Amino acid sequence: xxxxxxxxxxxxxxxxxxxxxxxxxxxxxxxxxxxxxxxxxxxxxxxxxxxxxxxxxxxxxxxxxxxxxxxxxxxxxxxxxxxxxxxxxxxxxxxxxxxxxxxxxxxxxxxxxxxxxxxxxxxxxxxxxxxxxxxxxxxxxxxxxxxxxxxxxxxxxxxxxxxxxxxxxxxxxxxxxxxxxxxxxxxxxxxxxxxxxxxxxxxxxxxxxxxxxxxxxxxxxxxxxxxxxxxxxxxxxxxxxxxxxxxxxxxxxxxxxxxxxxxxxxxxxxxxxxxxxxxxxxxx
Numbered sequence: 001x002x003x004x005x006x007x008x009x010x011x012x013x014x015x016x017x018x019x020x021x022x023x024x025x026x027x028x029x030x031x032x033x034x035x036x037x038x039x040x041x042x043x044x045x046x047x048x049x050x051x052x053x054x055x056x057x058x059x060x061x062x063x064x065x066x067x068x069x070x071x072x073x074x075x076x077x078x079x080x081x082x083x084x085x086x087x088x089x090x091x092x093x094x095x096x097x098x099x100x101x102x103x104x105x106x107x108x109x110x111x112x113x114x115x116x117x118x119x120x121x122x123x124x125x126x127x128x129x130x131x132x133x134x135x136x137x138x139x140x141x142x143x144x145x146x147x148x149x150x151x152x153x154x155x156x157x158x159x160x161x162x163x164x165x166x167x168x169x170x171x172x173x174x175x176x177x178x179x180x181x182x183x184x185x186x187x188x189x190x191x192x193x194x195x196x197x198x199x200x201x202x203x204x205x206x207x208x209x210x211x212x213x214x215x216x217x218x219x220x221x222x223x224x225x226x227x228x229x230x231x232x233x234x235x236x237x238x239x240x241x242x243x244x245x246x247x248x249x250x251x252x253x254x255x256x257x258x259x260x261x262x263x264x265x266x267x268x269x270x271x272x273x274x275x276x277x278x279x280x281x282x283x284x
């Protein structure tokens with residue numbers, strides 16, 4: 001039997017290995033994509049047709065082509081890294097929820113979300129709302145439905161199964177329409193799980209949580225949701241439903257030191273990305 005300390009060391013090493021290997025692979029792929037025969041080589045050539053940029057230096061043209069793509073693709077890779085870290089941290093990870101949800105519950109969710117966007121009567125998500133959804137999900141028989149989700153994390157602690165639903169975005173910038181649709185989707189998934197595990201929930205054997213998470217906090221490097229100022233998301237998610245930057249990585253790593261570990265290891269591994277970018281720029 002491994003001691004708790006040994007288990008933590010093993011998890012630490014797994015997380016470091018995941019980040020290192022993924023960043024090396026990402027950097028290698030970046031060079032390949034922007035090679036003369038790569039799938040993204042035309043992106044730089046097309047920038048030269050933009051007269052707003054073409055009169056500037058070559059470096060500016062190349063940077064403008066690279067950075068937008070880099071920001072998006074790097075965010076996607078970090079989401080993949082987070083999935084693997086969650087598994088290394090002892091979570092059972094899946095990306096879909098299937099089960100029954102009634103028309104009454106779907107209508108209730110829509111009604112609740114309509115109230116959140118009423119500027120004359122601003123309203124945040126509350127525990128009472130979730131209790132209403134729980135009651136509706138338990139009392140009405142529904143039709144089968146399948147939802148794709150970013151994360152469904154499962155972990156058993158002290159004989160209780162903890163289920164976590166999470167929608168994840170790199171920086172979290174969503175407009176009102178997208179924020180609402182994200183909340184609607186995750187509430188439907190929540191309702192499905194409540195219906196599916198209603199007997200276990202009733203006796204305290206299963207607990208379901210829901211969160212909106214981000215890979216980084218665009219407003220502050222080393223903090224969570226307290227100073228994250230994304231108004232559209234905050235209109236539909238309460239503070240207790242946000243895992244922003246630091247809080248997200250601590251949760252995924254199941255450790256209070258998760259963020260520090262991820263940040264430190266990423267800094268070490270970013271040397272691969274730095275070399276790849278220099279190689280792409282010099283080749284152009």
